[in-house]
Structure formats: structure tokens, C-alpha cells
Amino acid sequence: MNKIPLIILTGPTAVGKTDLSIKLAKSLDAEIISADSMQIYKYMDIGSAKVTEEEMDGVVHYMIDEVTPDVPFSVSEFQSRSEKYIDEIHAKGKNIIVTGGTGLYLNSLIYDMDFAKSNANSEIREKLEAELKENGIDYMHEKLKSLDEEAANRIHKNNTKRVIRAIEVCLSGQKMSDFSKDLNYNEKYKPIIIILNRDREVLYDRINRRVDIMLENGLLDEVKSLLKMGYKKDMISMQGIGYKELIKYLDGEYTYEEAVEIIKRDSRRYAKRQITWFKRYQDAKWFDLDKYQDVEKLKEDIVNHVENSLKIV
Secondary structure, three states: OOOEEEEEEEOOOOOOHHHHHHHHHHHHOEEEEEOOOOOOEOOOOOOOOOOOHHHHOOOOEEOOOOEOOOOOOOHHHHHHHHHHHHHHHHHOOOEEEEEOOOHHHHHHHHEOOOHHHOOOOHHHHHHHHHHHHHHOHHHHHHHHHHHOHHHHHHOOOOOHHHHHHHHHHHHOOOOHHHHHOOOOEOOOEEEEEEEEEOOHHHHHHHHHHHHHHHHHOOHHHHHHHHHHOOOOOOOOHHHOOOHHHHHHHHOOOOOHHHHHHHHHHHHHHHHHHHHHHHOOOOOOEEEEHHHOOOHHHHHHHHHHHHHHHHHOO
């Protein structure tokens, strides 16, 4: 079977993926699949740094504005929808760029992650749902933590469906975190993994400035609008960085200045975790953006790397 090449362009938040991905798509005759867990939500544009129609510059994008903010969106759902889009793009004879910084989304395409392998156990789930009603979500989240700490750190406690599902998998003899390590490559695809990075202080300055720009562009009004539309603060989408802090400001838990500083701090921490995650990709090619004064030279080097990799697919 001929493997479909996937050009994976990733890196920490605010590193500069969006602009470069569009330039690369034009040079490589590619269409783009977003691997960003916030950009899948409609109406959440500013806080997710969602690519605009103008920025797309005619390049077709997928996995953006897929669902409304009240829909819990799983990694398996990302995987199934993206695989359909990959087939559609490949059928057109175009290259495929997958860009974004959500590690589990990327893993679901790079590796053989068959979510159906963790078969549902309705008897266990019914007992767990009864346990949830009796003891509450804090208790259940702590239970998950005792069984699979990595999954508990990744799944927000308000996502009761995923908490219950993760405990169910554990009690069936597996761990949700088993789906993100010690994995074999997906036999359907040939990943060409490109990781963008910058000096840590430069990256942190870019993150801080990006938060300022989001606020200048109306992030607070976006949050108010979402709440007015009926989207609740305990929804998974509303737990995104930038949204949950401003909701706490509106609720009187933070001052505005505190909310802004926490958004910046948590964004920097997220970037640090992303870099740690990407270091797991052993076959990746890293590009230090600080070494490039000219974005055209950067694009040229990446295109050459991709074209050389495509020759040996």
C-alpha cells in the first residue's frame, strides 16, 4: 500500500506556524488541516488565534469551525474527521499539511492509535455513572488520578464523559495514556515532521505580545458574547486559556490585571509543555526561527527538506 505523505508542521504556541504554513501550502500545492483543539470551535476566534479568511489567502483549510462550543470534541473524533479530509485532499492530487500544536491530535495521525481497541464496558460505565451521582466530579477526577495520573492531568474534571470513559478504560485493564506512548507509526501515512522553535525568551516575549494583541482585538467582548449566547463556563471549550481567566474576571474572582497576567503565565507554561511533547518525535526536523532573518529562506529550506523526504516515500 502506498502511504499518503503528511507534512506535519508544528511547534509551540505563538512560534509562527500559521503564516509559514500558508506560504508552504502555496509552494507545495497543499491544503491545510488544523490540529488545534480550540480552533475546531465556532465563535472562538480571537482567543484561539484562528486563521482568518484573509490570512488563508485562498489556501483551503479543514478542521476549523467544526463544532459549536457546547460539543465535547474528542481525539478520536479529530482522528476520524481528519482521515476523511486527508483522503479527499489526496484524491485531488494535492499535498497535505497538518499544522497545529495539540500533541494528541498530531499523535492520532502519526501513530497507530485505534480508539476502538478500548472496548466500551456498559456494566462498568453504569456503576461509574452511579458513583458520579453519589460522590460528585471532584471525587471521580481524584479516582482517575489514582488510576492514571497522566490522563487526569490532561482531562478537565468538568468533562465528566471523558473522566468516566478514562476510568472505564483503566478498570478494563488499560490506560488512556497508553494511547500516547510506545506507539507504532500509522501504516496509512508517511509523516514528514517539521518542528519550529525559537529562543525561550524570544518565544515568551511573543506569547506575551500575542495576549496583548488578543485583548486589543476584543477577546473580552468575545468571551462576553459566548456567555450571552448561552455557553457555560464549565464547558470544555470555555476552559481554554484566555477564556477561563476572563470568565473568572467577569465573575469577580480576578482583577483584570490578574486575569491578563495569568493568561500570559499559563500560555508560557503551555508552550514549555508543548516543546517537551515534541521532543518525543525522534524523526522530526527542527528549525530554529531565530537563525532566519528572511522568511523566504526559511520557507525554501523547509520546502527542500519536504521535497527530499517525498522522494523517499
